[in-house]
Amino acid sequence: MAPVDTPRTTIPGAATGPADAPRRVRERRGGADLLFRALARGGGVVVLCVMLLVGGFLLYRAQDALGVAGWSFLTTQEWDPDAGAGRFGIAAVLTGTVLIAMVAIVVAVPLATGAALYISEYAPRRIRQTLISLVDLMAAVPSVVYGLWGFFLLQDNVLGLSNWITTYFGWIPIFDVKDSDPRDPLSTMTVYTSSTFVAGLVVGMMITPIVCSIMREVFSQAPPGEREGAYALGATKWGMIRAVVLPFGRGGMIGGTMLGLGRALGETIAIVMIISPVFKIQPHILENGASSVAALIALRYGDSTEAGISALFAAGLALFVMTLIVNFLASMIIARSRSGAASEV
Amino acid sequence: MSPKHPVDVPTGTPTDAPADSAVRVARARSGGGGSTILPVRREQPDAVEVRRVTATVRRTDVFAAVGATVAALSVTTLLYTQLAPFDGVLGFVVLGYLAFLGFYGLLVSLDEDGPAVRDRLVGAVVHSLGFLVLAVLALVVLYTFAEGWRPLTHLNFLTEDMSVTGPLEPLTQGGALHAIVGTLQQIGLALLFTVPLAMICAVFLSEIPGRLSRLVRTIAEAMTALPSIVAGLFVYATVILALGYRHSSFATSLAISVMMLPIIIRAADVVIRLVPGSLREAALALGASQWRTVWHVVLPTARSGLTTAVILGTARGIGETSPVLLTAGGATSVNLNPFDGWNNSLPLVTYALTRSPEESFIVRGFGTAATLMVLVLLLFVLARLVGGRGPGQLSRRQLRRRARESARDVTRYARRAGPPPAVRAVGPAPAVRSAGPPPAPRPGTAGADRHGVPAVSPPEKENRDG
Structure with missing residues (x-):
C-alpha cells in the first residue's frame, strides 16, 4: 500500500497486484528486553531448582531407609526404624491416612455439592458474592483452629452418633467397635474418642470449601443458552440442573473432589490434635486409635536418630507421591472436561 | 418465562451478536469522508450471554414451607417428649429435618405433579446444605472467639510473653x-x-x-x-x-x-x-x-x-x-x-x-x-x-483517574490541532479531510475488515529503550 499524502486513513481494497509472499518476521530485541528475558528465565530456573532440590533431597534421604527395609517398608505395620529391616513400615499409617481422607471425602462431597449448587443456582444474586467470599474465608481458616474446634467441641457431640452407628450398623465390619456394648447403659463413651471418624469429620470440614469453590466455578460456567433451553422445554429447576448443570460440571466435580482428597491426605496438625496414634492397621473407623503419615512425622521427628529421620523421609516421600498422583489426576480430569478449559485449578 | 428484572441483554440473537453489534454500533466519524470507523465503546465487550433471573416465589410455596416446618417441629417434639425413648440434640435435629422433608413433599404434592415435587424437595435439601456449610463456618469462627475472648481483654496478652508465667498464674500475667x-x-x-x-x-x-x-x-x-x-x-x-x-x-x-x-x-x-x-x-x-x-x-x-x-x-x-x-x-x-x-x-x-x-x-x-x-x-x-476484580475491571478511583487522564488527552489534542494551517499532518481536521476525493467506503466492509483480519503474526517491534 502506497503512502497516502492526504491525512486520511484509507481502507485497502481487494489486492490487485501479485500475491504477497509470506515475509519473515524478525525480532530484534534491545538490551533491556534481553535483560528482562534473562531475569525472568533466571527466576523460573531458580524456582525449578528449589523444587527439584526438595524432591531430590526427599528421594536421597529416603534411600537409606528404603534400602534397609526393601519391600517390607510397604507391608510392615509397626514403626521402629532403629530395630532394622522388617521392623518399620507404612502399611498402618498409610491405611490410616487413606481412611481419614475417605471419611473426609464422604462428608465433604455432599456438603460441597449442595453448597456449590446453592451458591450458583439458588442464592439470590445480591448475596452471591458475599457467599463466595465466605466460602473462601472458610478455606483460609488455619488448620489449628479446625483442630481446636474438632477436639474441644465436635468430639464430645459426635460420640453419641458414633454410638448410634455402631449399635445399629455394627454388623458392617468398618463400623464395628471392639469394646462397646450397646446394651450396657453404664458403658463409657471413651472408646469412641480420638477415632478415624472424628479426625475425618474435621478434615472433611477443612476440605469442604476447597471442593465447593471449584464445583461452584464450573457450575456457574454452564451456558445460559442451554439452561434456558431446558426451561423452555418445560424443565423444573432441578430438571434443568440435572440435565444441564451437573453433566456440564461433571469433570469439575470429580477434579475438585480429588483436589480436596489431596489436601486431606497431607493434612497434619488437626489430625495430630485429635487422634491417638496406633501402629497397626485400624479398620474400625469409629474406634479409639488412628494413624496418619503426616501425624507420624510430626510426632516422631524429634527423638529420631539418623536411621529414624531417613525412615521418616521415606514415609514423607510415600505421602508426597500419593498426593502428587491424586493432584495430577485431578488437574487432568478438570482440564479434559468441557467446563474445565477456563477454570483456574 | 418472563425475566423478573430487566437485565442488560445484548440485542440480536446470540449467534450473530458479535459481528452484528460491531457493525451496528459503528458509525462514521465524519459525515461523508472515507475514513476510519470507530466502534462505540461498550461496557463489557465479551459479555455475550447474560444469565437472567428466573426465580419466582408464589404464596403457596411459602405456605407449604411454613406449614411443613410447624408440622415437623410438632411431630418431633411429640415423639421426643411423649411417645419414644429418644434423647439427644443431634437426633432431634435429624429426625425433625426428615419429618420436614416428608411433610413438605406431602404438602407440595397436593397442588403439583411428580417432577415439581421432586424439584421442591431438592431445592429444600440444597438450601439446607448451603446453610449447613455457612453454619459450620460461623461455628468454627465464633467458637474460637467465644472461648478465647477472655485473655484478649487483658492488655498484657499482647505485651508480655510466657517466660515467667506458669499454669497457676492468672490471665493478668503473661501473654503471647x-x-x-x-x-x-x-x-x-x-x-x-x-x-x-x-x-x-x-x-x-x-x-x-x-x-x-x-x-x-x-x-x-x-x-x-x-x-x-x-x-x-x-x-x-x-x-x-x-x-x-x-x-x-x-x-x-x-x-x-x-x-x-x-x-x-x-x-x-x-x-x-x-x-x-x-x-x-x-x-x-x-x-x-x-x-x-x-x-x-x-x-x-x-x-x-x-x-x-x-x-x-x-x-x-x-x-x-x-x-x-x-x-x-x-x-x-x-x-x-x-x-x-x-x-x-x-x-x-x-x-x-x-x-x-x-x-x-x-x-x-x-x-x-x-x-x-x-x-x-x-x-x-x-x-x-x-482484589476480587478481574483484569481490566477498575475500581471507582481508577475509573476517575482514567476519566481525568483522557480529559487531559482531549485538551492536549485540541491544543495541538488548534491552529488548522500550522499543524496539518496531525489531527483529522475536517477542513483538510474534505480536500481529496473520498474513496467511497461502505461501513459494512470496514467492519468486516476490522474483524476479518486475524492478529496472528507478532508485530514488528522497534525498541524505544534499547
Whole structure:
C-alpha cells in the first residue's frame, strides 16, 4: 500500500497486484528486553531448582531407609526404624491416612455439592458474592483452629452418633467397635474418642470449601443458552440442573473432589490434635486409635536418630507421591472436561 | 418465562451478536469522508450471554414451607417428649429435618405433579446444605472467639510473653507477644523470599512460553501437592541437621517459603494469563518493547489479582503449624533475632498450649487462636478490598483517574490541532479531510475488515529503550 499524502486513513481494497509472499518476521530485541528475558528465565530456573532440590533431597534421604527395609517398608505395620529391616513400615499409617481422607471425602462431597449448587443456582444474586467470599474465608481458616474446634467441641457431640452407628450398623465390619456394648447403659463413651471418624469429620470440614469453590466455578460456567433451553422445554429447576448443570460440571466435580482428597491426605496438625496414634492397621473407623503419615512425622521427628529421620523421609516421600498422583489426576480430569478449559485449578 | 428484572441483554440473537453489534454500533466519524470507523465503546465487550433471573416465589410455596416446618417441629417434639425413648440434640435435629422433608413433599404434592415435587424437595435439601456449610463456618469462627475472648481483654496478652508465667498464674500475667513477634518475623521473611521470586516466575511462565516454562509450570503444580509437614521435614533435615544451623525463625520462614512458593506462583500465573491478549498486542503494536509491555500493561492490569494471590498465600502460610513445629523449636520468651535461637508462632503456641492439661493454658491457647483468626480475617478483608476484580475491571478511583487522564488527552489534542494551517499532518481536521476525493467506503466492509483480519503474526517491534 502506497503512502497516502492526504491525512486520511484509507481502507485497502481487494489486492490487485501479485500475491504477497509470506515475509519473515524478525525480532530484534534491545538490551533491556534481553535483560528482562534473562531475569525472568533466571527466576523460573531458580524456582525449578528449589523444587527439584526438595524432591531430590526427599528421594536421597529416603534411600537409606528404603534400602534397609526393601519391600517390607510397604507391608510392615509397626514403626521402629532403629530395630532394622522388617521392623518399620507404612502399611498402618498409610491405611490410616487413606481412611481419614475417605471419611473426609464422604462428608465433604455432599456438603460441597449442595453448597456449590446453592451458591450458583439458588442464592439470590445480591448475596452471591458475599457467599463466595465466605466460602473462601472458610478455606483460609488455619488448620489449628479446625483442630481446636474438632477436639474441644465436635468430639464430645459426635460420640453419641458414633454410638448410634455402631449399635445399629455394627454388623458392617468398618463400623464395628471392639469394646462397646450397646446394651450396657453404664458403658463409657471413651472408646469412641480420638477415632478415624472424628479426625475425618474435621478434615472433611477443612476440605469442604476447597471442593465447593471449584464445583461452584464450573457450575456457574454452564451456558445460559442451554439452561434456558431446558426451561423452555418445560424443565423444573432441578430438571434443568440435572440435565444441564451437573453433566456440564461433571469433570469439575470429580477434579475438585480429588483436589480436596489431596489436601486431606497431607493434612497434619488437626489430625495430630485429635487422634491417638496406633501402629497397626485400624479398620474400625469409629474406634479409639488412628494413624496418619503426616501425624507420624510430626510426632516422631524429634527423638529420631539418623536411621529414624531417613525412615521418616521415606514415609514423607510415600505421602508426597500419593498426593502428587491424586493432584495430577485431578488437574487432568478438570482440564479434559468441557467446563474445565477456563477454570483456574 | 418472563425475566423478573430487566437485565442488560445484548440485542440480536446470540449467534450473530458479535459481528452484528460491531457493525451496528459503528458509525462514521465524519459525515461523508472515507475514513476510519470507530466502534462505540461498550461496557463489557465479551459479555455475550447474560444469565437472567428466573426465580419466582408464589404464596403457596411459602405456605407449604411454613406449614411443613410447624408440622415437623410438632411431630418431633411429640415423639421426643411423649411417645419414644429418644434423647439427644443431634437426633432431634435429624429426625425433625426428615419429618420436614416428608411433610413438605406431602404438602407440595397436593397442588403439583411428580417432577415439581421432586424439584421442591431438592431445592429444600440444597438450601439446607448451603446453610449447613455457612453454619459450620460461623461455628468454627465464633467458637474460637467465644472461648478465647477472655485473655484478649487483658492488655498484657499482647505485651508480655510466657517466660515467667506458669499454669497457676492468672490471665493478668503473661501473654503471647513472643508468638506474635515470631509469626511476624517468619511471615515477613517468607514474603521477602517468595513474592519477588513468585512474581518473576509467574511472568516467566506466561510471557516467555516454551519448553522450559512448561516444565517449570508442571513442577510448580506438582509441588502444590507437597504436604506442609514434608516441607518442614526438608528444612529440618537440611538447615538444622545437615548444616548445623540452630532452630530459628529464619529456618521456619524457609519452610513456609517452600510451601507458599508454588501456591502463589500458580495463582499469579492464572491471573496473568487472564490479561487480555489484545492489550498486550496493542502495546506491542505501539512499539513498546516486551519489557515495557510487561511493566506498564500486563502487571498493572493484573495488579488486583496478583495482590489477592499474595495475600491469600500469606493467609495460608501464617496459619501453618507443622513446619513451625519442626523448625522453630517453641520458645517462651520474645526473641527479636530471627536468624538465631528458638522462636515461636501463633499456631504453634496454640497447639502447644491446648495440648497441656492445664485449664489456664487451654484458655490462653484459645486466646492465641483468636488472635490468629483476627490476623487471617484482616488479611482476608484486605484481599477483598484490593482484589476480587478481574483484569481490566477498575475500581471507582481508577475509573476517575482514567476519566481525568483522557480529559487531559482531549485538551492536549485540541491544543495541538488548534491552529488548522500550522499543524496539518496531525489531527483529522475536517477542513483538510474534505480536500481529496473520498474513496467511497461502505461501513459494512470496514467492519468486516476490522474483524476479518486475524492478529496472528507478532508485530514488528522497534525498541524505544534499547
